[in-house]
Amino acid sequence: MQKKIIKSSIILLIIFIIGVFFVGLNKSSIYDTKNLVGKKISKIQLEHFAENRIITENDLKKNDFTLINFWASWCGPCREEHPILIKLNDEKNLKLLGVNFKDKKSNALAFLKDLGDPYDDLARDELGKHSINFGIYGIPESILINKNLVIIKKFIGPISKNDYDDIKNIVR
Amino acid sequence: MRTKVIIFFILINFNVVNATTFSIDSNKILKNLRCLVCQGQSVADSNSDFAQTIKIVVKDQINEGKSEKEIYDFLIEKYGEWIVYKPPFNKVNFVLWLFPYIALVSGGVIIFLFFKKRDNH
Amino acid sequence: MLSNIGNTLLFLNILLGISIIYFSFQNLKNNKVIISKNIYHICLFQSTFIIICFFTLVTAFIVSDFSIITVYQNSHSLKPFLYKVTGTWGNHEGSLLLWVIILTIFSFLFLLYNKHHAKNYRIYSLIVQNVLILGFLFFLLFNSNPFSIILPIPKEGLGLNPILQDPALAIHPPLLYIGFVGSSIYFSAAIASLLTNYSGKLFAKSIKTWVLVSWTFQTLGILAGSIWAYYELGWGGFWFWDPVENASLLPWFAMSALLHSLIVLEKRNLLYFWVIILCLLTFILSVTGTFLVRSGILNSVHTFANDPSRGIYILIFLSLMIFVSVLLFFNKFKNSSYNLSSNSKETFILINNWFMIFYLITVLIGTVYPIFTEVLTDHKVSVGPPFYNTVIIPIIVLFLLFMSVGPQTGWIKNKSYNLNLLFRILIGSIFINFCIVYLFKGYSLLSNFIIISAIFLVISSLIDLYKSYKNLKIDSPRVVSHLAFGFLILFIGINYNFSLEKDFNLKLGEKKNFENYSVEFQDLKLQDFKNYKAVIGEFKINNFKENSNHSLYPEIRIYENPSTITYEASIRSGILKDYYITMSNIDRSDYYNIKFQKKPFMMWIWISVIFISLGGFLRLYKNAKKNY
Numbered sequence: 014m015q016k017k018i019i020k021s022s023i024i025l026l027i028i029f030i031i032g033v034f035f036v037g038l039n040k041s042s043i044y045d046t047k048n049l050v051g052k053k054i055s056k057i058q059l060e061h062f063a064e065n066r067i068i069t070e071n072d073l074k075k076n077d078f079t080l081i082n083f084w085a086s087w088c089g090p091c092r093e094e095h096p097i098l099i100k101l102n103d104e105k106n107l108k109l110l111g112v113n114f115k116d117k118k119s120n121a122l123a124f125l126k127d128l129g130d131p132y133d134d135l136a137r138d139e140l141g142k143h144s145i146n147f148g149i150y151g152i153p154e155s156i157l158i159n160k161n162l163v164i165i166k167k168f169i170g171p172i173s174k175n176d177y178d179d180i181k182n183i184v185r
Numbered sequence: 186m187r188t189k190v191i192i193f194f195i196l197i198n199f200n201v202v203n204a205t206t207f208s209i210d211s212n213k214i215l216k217n218l219r220c221l222v223c224q225g226q227s228v229a230d231s232n233s234d235f236a237q238t239i240k241i242v243v244k245d246q247i248n249e250g251k252s253e254k255e256i257y258d259f260l261i262e263k264y265g266e267w268i269v270y271k272p273p274f275n276k277v278n279f280v281l282w283l284f285p286y287i288a289l290v291s292g293g294v295i296i297f298l299f300f301k302k303r304d305n306h
Numbered sequence: 307m308l309s310n311i312g313n314t315l316l317f318l319n320i321l322l323g324i325s326i327i328y329f330s331f332q333n334l335k336n337n338k339v340i341i342s343k344n345i346y347h348i349c350l351f352q353s354t355f356i357i358i359c360f361f362t363l364v365t366a367f368i369v370s371d372f373s374i375i376t377v378y379q380n381s382h383s384l385k386p387f388l389y390k391v392t393g394t395w396g397n398h399e400g401s402l403l404l405w406v407i408i409l410t411i412f413s414f415l416f417l418l419y420n421k422h423h424a425k426n427y428r429i430y431s432l433i434v435q436n437v438l439i440l441g442f443l444f445f446l447l448f449n450s451n452p453f454s455i456i457l458p459i460p461k462e463g464l465g466l467n468p469i470l471q472d473p474a475l476a477i478h479p480p481l482l483y484i485g486f487v488g489s490s491i492y493f494s495a496a497i498a499s500l501l502t503n504y505s506g507k508l509f510a511k512s513i514k515t516w517v518l519v520s521w522t523f524q525t526l527g528i529l530a531g532s533i534w535a536y537y538e539l540g541w542g543g544f545w546f547w548d549p550v551e552n553a554s555l556l557p558w559f560a561m562s563a564l565l566h567s568l569i570v571l572e573k574r575n576l577l578y579f580w581v582i583i584l585c586l587l588t589f590i591l592s593v594t595g596t597f598l599v600r601s602g603i604l605n606s607v608h609t610f611a612n613d614p615s616r617g618i619y620i621l622i623f624l625s626l627m628i629f630v631s632v633l634l635f636f637n638k639f640k641n642s643s644y645n646l647s648s649n650s651k652e653t654f655i656l657i658n659n660w661f662m663i664f665y666l667i668t669v670l671i672g673t674v675y676p677i678f679t680e681v682l683t684d685h686k687v688s689v690g691p692p693f694y695n696t697v698i699i700p701i702i703v704l705f706l707l708f709m710s711v712g713p714q715t716g717w718i719k720n721k722s723y724n725l726n727l728l729f730r731i732l733i734g735s736i737f738i739n740f741c742i743v744y745l746f747k748g749y750s751l752l753s754n755f756i757i758i759s760a761i762f763l764v765i766s767s768l769i770d771l772y773k774s775y776k777n778l779k780i781d782s783p784r785v786v787s788h789l790a791f792g793f794l795i796l797f798i799g800i801n802y803n804f805s806l807e808k809d810f811n812l813k814l815g816e817k818k819n820f821e822n823y824s825v826e827f828q829d830l831k832l833q834d835f836k837n838y839k840a841v842i843g844e845f846k847i848n849n850f851k852e853n854s855n856h857s858l859y860p861e862i863r864i865y866e867n868p869s870t871i872t873y874e875a876s877i878r879s880g881i882l883k884d885y886y887i888t889m890s891n892i893d894r895s896d897y898y899n900i901k902f903q904k905k906p907f908m909m910w911i912w913i914s915v916i917f918i919s920l921g922g923f924l925r926l927y928k929n930a931k932k933n934y
Contacts, residue, residue, distance in 0.1 A: 020636050027632065031625050037603050037677040038617045044221065044267050044605065044686055052262065087894075115234075115894075141238040142245065148263035150221045150235050187729055195736060212807060219688055225548055225606050227690075229809070230541035232873070232890035232899055240809075270690025272675075277683060281675050285668040285697050292660045300648040 045169050046148055054162045059136035059143055062113060062121070068136050070162060077106040078165075078184045082132075082155045082172075083144055085116040086124035091153045094171035098131040101177065107184040113137040114144060114152050157183065209247050214256060215240060217270050227270065308366045309374050312453035315359035316446060319410070322352040323440045330433045334426060341417075341425055345432070349414040352439075356410045360403055363452050364394045373459040376400055376452045382465035384837045392476035398600060398616070399452035401479055406446060408487040409439045416491050416516065423512050430498030431491070438490055441623050449619055468838065468865045468872055474534035478527055485524025486557040486592035491516050492564075493589035496582045497631065500638045506578035510571040513585070515929065517568060520588075521561040522922030528554050529915040540875045540888045542807070542903045544911070547694045549604040552673045553595030556666055560588040563662035566655045573717065576646065579639055580659070586631040591666075593624045603677060649720045654712030661705045668697050700752060706759035706795060709788055710766035713781075731769070735761040742800075749803040756799045763792030783928060787921025794914035797907040806904040811897040818900070822851040825887075825902050838865045843889045843898065845876075860889040884908040 059068040073079050082098060084091040102109060111132035113121045121137070138144050147156055148167075155168040157180060165183060168176050215229035220236045228236045228243075239260075246256050260268050272278045326348050333341055363376070367390045372378040380397040381390055394400045413435040420428050446452070492513040499509045531554065532544040545551060564584040571581050598604050601617025646652055672689045679687045710731075714723065739758045743749070767789035774782050808825075810818050817826040829844035841862040848855045858876035865872070878885040886903040 024632065027628055031621065031628075033678055033681045034597075034603065034621055035618075036681045038601055038614055038621070040603075040680055044265075046264055048684075049263075049265055140241060141234075142242050145238060145242045145260075145263065150264065191729065191733060191736075212809075217690075217692055219690070225546070226541065230543075234893065237892070237899070265686065267686045267688050270688050271692030271696070272687050272689055277679065277685070278687065281671060281689065281693070282697070284671055285664060288667045289660075289664045289701065292663060296653075296656055296660060300646065300653070 046150065047167050047169055049148055050164045050166060052164055054147065054156075054158060054164065056146060057162075059112060059138065062111075062118075062135040062137045068110070068134060072134070073110070073158065073162060074160060076108040077160055078157065079108050079110050080155055080157050080180065081110045081112060081147065083112045083114050083138075083147075083149050083152045085114045085152055086120040087116065088114075088152050090171040091124075092128065094153055094173075095128045095131070097172050097174070097177050099129050101180060102131040102133075104181065104184050107180070108133040111135045112144065114149075115139065115141045209253055211244060211247055214243055214247075214253055217257070218243075218260065219268050219270055221264065221268060308362050308371050309453040309455050312359055312362045312366075313447070313451070315355045315362065316443060316451075316453070319352055319355050319359070319406075320440060320443050320447065322348055322355070323436045323443065326352065326436045327433050327440075330429045330436075333429050339425060341428065346417070349417055349432075353411050353414045356407050360394075360407050363400060363403060364391055366453075367391060367394045370463065372461070372463055373455050373457070374452070375454045375456045378456055378460050378463050380463070380465075382463040382837070385463075385465070386471070386836075388473075389471045389476070393470075395479045396470050396475070398613075399446070399450045399454075401483075402442065402446050402450055403452050404479060404483050405487050406439060406442050408483050409435065409442060409490055412488055412491040412516070413439065413494075416495070419515070420512055423508060424502065424504065426502045427495075427498050427504045427509075427512075430501050431495045434494035434497045435491060438494065445619055445623070449615055465837075465865075468863065468870060469538055472534055472538050474530045474537065478530040478534060481523050481530055482527030482554055485520050485527050485561075486554070486588070486595070488516065488520035488523065489557060489561065489585075489588040489592055492520075492585045493627075493631075496585035497634060500582060500634050503638070506571050506575045506581070509578070510568050510581065514568055514572065515926065517561060517564055518922055518926050518929075521558070521565050522919045522926070524554070524558050524561060525915060525919040525922065528558060529912065529919070532915075533912060536908070537875070537877065540873045542875070542886045542888075542901070542905060547669075547672070547689075547691045549606045549673050550599050552669045553599050555669055556591040556595060556673075557588050559662045559666040559669070560584055560591055563659040563666075564588060566658045570652050570655050574652065576644055576652065577656075578642075579635075582635065584659075586635070590624070590628055590631065591670075593620065593627060597621055597624055598673065604673070605676075647719045649715070651712065651715045651717045651720070654708060654715050657708050658712065661701065661708070664701060665698060669694065672697075699756065702795065703752075703755045703759045706756075706763045706792065709791070710763045713770065713784060713788065714766070727769075731762055731765045734765055735759070746804065753799055753803050757796060760792050760796035760799060764789060764796060767792055783921045783925035785921075786924060787918050790914045790917035790921065794911060794918065797910045797914060801905055801907050801911060804906045806902075808902045810900055810902075811892065812900050813896050813898070822849060823902075823904070824848045824850070825900065827898070827900070828857075838863045840864070840874075841891075845887055845889075845900070845902075847878075847885055847887075847902070856885055858885060858887045860887045862889065862891060879909055881909065882906060 054070070057068065057070045057073065061068055080101065084095075098109060101107060109132045111134070113135065114137075116137070116139075118137070125132075151169070153171050155172055156164055157166040157168075158164055166179065172180075212229060216227045218228040218239060220226045220228050220231035220233055220239075222233050222235045223231045226236075228239045243256060246259070251259075257269050257273070261273065266273060272281055274282055326345065329342070329345050329348065333345065363374075365371075366374050366377050367381050368387070370377065370381060370383045370390070372381075376397055376399045380400075381393050385393065395404045413432060416435070417428060417432055420431075495509070495513050495516075498504070528551075531551065535546070535551075536542070536544040564581065567577050567581050567584060570577050597617065597620040599606070601620060602614070603617060672693050675689050676687050679685050711723070711728070735758045738761050739754060742757065743754070767785050770785045771782070771789060774785060806821065806823075808818075808820055808823075812818055812825070812827045814827050814830050817824055824847075826846045826848070827843065828846050831842045831844075833840045833842055841864075843860050845858045845860070846855055847858060856878050858878060860876040861874040863872045863874055873888050873890050875886055875888045877887075883904055883906040886901075886905055888901045890899045892899055
């Protein structure tokens, strides 16, 4: 009897392991941080682009929703998503905070002059250090937060049309 | 007498042991961090943009006096457990850490019981 | 045309495989003692055709026949000749063809070399092996066909990845496949042995050589991969516990355990069912490894390109193999009475197996754990070097000590140990370690233990080597392998603790000073090569303590087909240490990021592994001499 239990448990274990492998095949092996939502952003200390001040949490708490968009003039996909950012500027409850990432001021300004400036506020992270605080690992990347600085959604890569619709629904 | 000699040598040996410095080792930390945009490289070994940024952040935090664990906790909070190569010892991962040793001990027990039966004959 | 030849041969081999199985069953039913000649003939054709098929693919690569998709995707007319040839197996489809060749040739050779064994045992081995061959042939022909055509015919290939154009990597797959694909033959033999209730001693004699061959080549294959990683990947290490590396290590642990247990089975007819388990386990692990690597289920440095259908096919094949093995084993398992004393060499071999299984379980769990967390908790976790090192290294200390004492233990019932000698060796080891710490620098407590126990094994083995030189009673292959293993751990321990790594940014003309070294960025050149452009830096390394200097030339290579950038390390390998430098540019800056490393005894790490496998070759040679 004891032998039967051992044998059946071994067979069940093998079935379980193979089952996990089957399911695992369908999962992507590429990692992204899209699921890291629901957390609060704590220390925000961003150097303002033009003015001599620091943007902190208090500034962002004033907004119903903020979309923090990390971009740079040397980044190709940033150009792709820029028109959508311009459109998002029309949303009443949404403020856009741009963070210019590892970029030269002159190039950044030229970029905005060329494609338009959708940002309600603009900061710069010259060394890229502060972006780590937001969990950024590439650009373009954007984070949608609410009044309480809780991350609602993360956008890895350029914001697509579908993302635009999602954002519209959330900030209504 | 023999045991005393051995103990003497062991003591000399370990007196000279220069335990690795208690100061924080940035290279060890960087080797434990995964470069998220690379195909299987640590931050220490990668030259990617992301890796270079993380190196700066880690060095800053070390200078601020943060401990190794605090740095890992910070990065795990921002990027998920995927970013550290040494799986943190929590409720889920304890299976990973303990299972090999449980297997080792079980193997030893099996062999021990196996011989106990034989030697008793 | 080549494609048609290839496809025809593959299809023919499927027919041959089926006919082998058919005639084998016929042979089982008849009462003759010997196997009928036509089976030998069909097997010969099978091997011949698959070899021709393989050379057809090689030819396609050599002449750059881009009508064949595999050649188009993995080669280029500008590729050097050697790498066109080796590119044949540097891709998924071609390497699967290599799988089939080894399966087929081993099948035939096993049939030929086992003429003194029972007919039914040999027939069943042939049947099972051919089922495996057919499984892979179907996979090859219908899912991953190396001879698939692409139309219209492209003018040029997409090129082989430049990182893969390396001699060590070229030889790595053939070596490894003789290893873990070769283990298929004793998987089949184990099933045959179960089915025919074959004698344990005879079974051990039958598969002994095959286990040795596969183990020896697996060792060399792993070495080739590590050497490639060291010279090509640019991080200065040789083992990363990457899933692909682990996939080659898992069968090695099983093979090593099997190698040792076979000695007990042959000499004392004990541990038969355990040996069967190990035989089944080795090939199961090989296929599992291939599944993990080719299905894309794991994130790794060197996975092949992803295709979910491959994963599904291999997993189904693997599941069938596992279920058949397990169910047959349960059916045939018999509890037998053993006459084993705890104070015997047999015990130490069991201990070896105990530790090998521990290593196996650790590496297996570490490798597949991320899959489980992702499926069960939707959470991605990384398991990397810190996990494996932390879990395994402390246990190696004990392992080394057992390895030293085991061979000195007698069979059946050990008379006594030369405790005096053991104590003296221990004191000697502690003393040598003390010298190292005193003369150079100290290291962690764990490292002390590792180095002491490694030296213990080295000294014990050297004493054995001396004894074997004086009189012939010592087993020299074993001494060579064990001695080499001791040295390996010793050199790795020293290399780990005395390595120097420095990461800094430098502009052309600048110099960096640290400890007793200076690194000077002396020159920067741009050079054009056949299929890439290179930015070559010249660095002068000055060692003030030894009053020596060396020039190193790291490169940044820009390839066109496919468009990639690689960083070539410049390595100066010396008897005592290697100097290792890589250079990479920093975007939007004049500065270059330089990584300089000093790595002691690297060469000796490679030499140690070569000697470990040399022990295997020595044993094969001695066995052959005994038989003829």
